[in-house]
Ligand SMILES: Nc1ncnc2c1ncn2[C@@H]1O[C@H](COP(=O)(O)OP(=O)(O)OP(=O)(O)O)[C@@H](O)[C@H]1O
């Protein structure tokens with residue numbers, strides 16, 4: 090169907106069609122057409138379960154814009170990841186802001202509800218942020234919304250994210266049963282169950298904008314499912330290099346999925362020398378620019394930065410969660426511009442970010458599972474990776490190739506992956522930590538006032554659809570007992586009410602268990618002389634902090650540290666002999682706290698990476714969580730009137746955020762000045778803002794790591810007055 094036809098047939102405003110046409114889209118893809126035929130633009134709920142890159146977003150755009158123009162609608166677009174929120178935000182803004190549509194993004198602090206959020210016609214938010222808004226009873230969310238889009242809804246299957254997605258969906262429908270729901274999903278076996286649960290029409294299809302050829306590689310030969318084959322004639326010893334070069338030589342790009350970060354780095358380096366020869370001189374100079382930005386992303390290049398920059402100069406890259414987000418963005422952009430020709434990535438890349446390549450190579454299709462040993466990865470995961478193959482407009486077809494280890498295995502791979510159907514997804518709501526948090530939130534926000542009411546509400550979740558609410562009743566009762574025992578919830582007759590403690594925990598968006606750990610630790614802090622490490626360890630002993638597990642060679646050092654600092658801990662130290670498992674867990678907390686300690690002591694990043702086996706991205710994630718937990722501790726100290734800890738927590742929080750010693754706290758308030766440049770200024774005699782004010786731009790520019798641009802910028806900032814801590818542009 091031509092896009093133009095939507096005006097007459099569905100009453101789509103002409104200017105919307107023109108805006109979409111500007112992006113080069115003139116016709117609807119067949120599954121998109123089917124979505125409209127099923128009544129999407131007449132307000133029907135819809136589940137759209139179609140392959141990767143088959144254009145789910147456009148369907149959502151049409152639905153939202155019709156509602157905005159024809160019914161003065163308000164729309165909410167829910168995504169699983171911040172990176173994805175940003176991608177959609179940029180796209181929608183570019184396309185629809187010229188039409189006068191206001192578009193907002195919300196992924197920031199969980200305990201702030203900015204009333205400005207209510208004014209956007211399209212709001213893009215992560216599921217956690219929406220959940221937190223609902224906890225704050227942001228009334229407009231329910232009242233004003235006309236359309237809610239749930240992107241990547243198959244993540245209901247994910248033990249970490251799934252429960253939140255399910256609860257917020259049920260909650261939104263509870264507060265406003267008239268909301269039109271549009272759920273976008275990868276192809277899964279039981280999309281009909283999702284549709285049934287949401288009372289929605291279902292569109293499924295295998296149609297792809299670029300045909301996909303799936304095959305298995307063994308012995309220099311790819312055998313495709315359509316019986317065609319391809320012999321590799323590339324002169325490269327490494328198989329992955331041969332597979333990549335084979336397509337790069339013909340103008341394609343390769344995306345190679347491996348299971349570990351180390352492999353990704355090794356593969357990207359191994360391919361680099363082969364790719365370099367295939368680059369034009371313009372490509373080389375553009376890549377040099379990208380390499381520079383990647384190398385300078387942290388202020389002071391680490392080994393990983395240098396290695397990545399080196400790959401980029403050669404037209405390859407590795408992509409994993411250990412990289413700084415700025416580096417990931419830079420290489421994703423360079424890949425989209427067809428500058429980077431081959432990229433080796435861990436599977437995190439496969440989820441949602443729009444990054445197609447002509448050839449996708451899947452090397453690692455087994456994973457070690459603690460109780461089962463080495464297992465094939467789920468078909469759903471394979472399909473998500475394979476589905477990345479084929480760039481619309483550039484490639485006539487995409488190729489997804491699995492690398493077999495033996496001839497025999499080739500056949501198995503055809504059966505287990507290529508011919509297999511993705512698994513059925515199942516609700517993960519019955520997990521105790523998830524329910525702890527959601528049960529408390531339901532009571533604290535007043536959505537639920539009794540056990541009966543809680544069970545009634547659970548009845549509307551996907552869990553209840555699949556298993557019946559009765560299956561979680563006992564977990565809910567156990568969770569309620571815990572909440573009552575810790576005085577977050579009180580019961581008067583049948584009626585459940587949250588205490589101020591419970592309410593605060595729900596708003597802070599932390600696990601109630603974390604609230605208990607923090608409360609008890611803060612009380613203990615009044616009895617000892619706490620150090621910054623005391624609080625770093627305290628936050629690491631909450632379940633909200635992701636821990637670094639000790640390796641064998643870490644043990645003796647950690648043991649020694651614990652012995653020497655025994656009187657600094659705010660939690661009980663488990664006995665090594667009678668409780669070996671608890672002790673081991675405790676050492677993981679200590680190790681994680683030590684990483685944060687090194688960070689705030691200004692240890693060079695490289696040494697932190699080396700000692701803890703982490704990357705820049707891991708440190709930034711730990712820092713974000715630590716920042717939030719320290720803030721939570723501050724709030725609880727206020728609530729429980731715990732004296733004397735507030736100033737220490739406040740300074741520690743700033744130090745964690747910037748990774749600096751106390752003496753740099755003033756300098757890092759300047760935008761563009763972090764731990765490396767701050768230290769550099771300090772060493773050159775600029776100890777505070779007053780010193781900078783007195784200095785000439787020329788003098789500042791000569792300080793190592795500063796340079797003219799930054800010198801100018803910090804002088805300007807001081808002239809204009811500081812803006813306060815620089816947050817992401819969220820509201
Ligand atoms: N009708 C169309 N004609 C041409 N291009 C289109 C059309 N519809 C969508 N596209 C383009 O296809 C690309 C992929 O679309 P989109 O990101 O919506 O995929 P998706 O279905 O959400 O896949 P994923 O599972 O990866 O999230 C986008 O660049 C989009 O602009």
Ligand SMILES: [Mg+2]
Pocket residue numbers: 145146240441
């Ligand atoms: Mg999508």
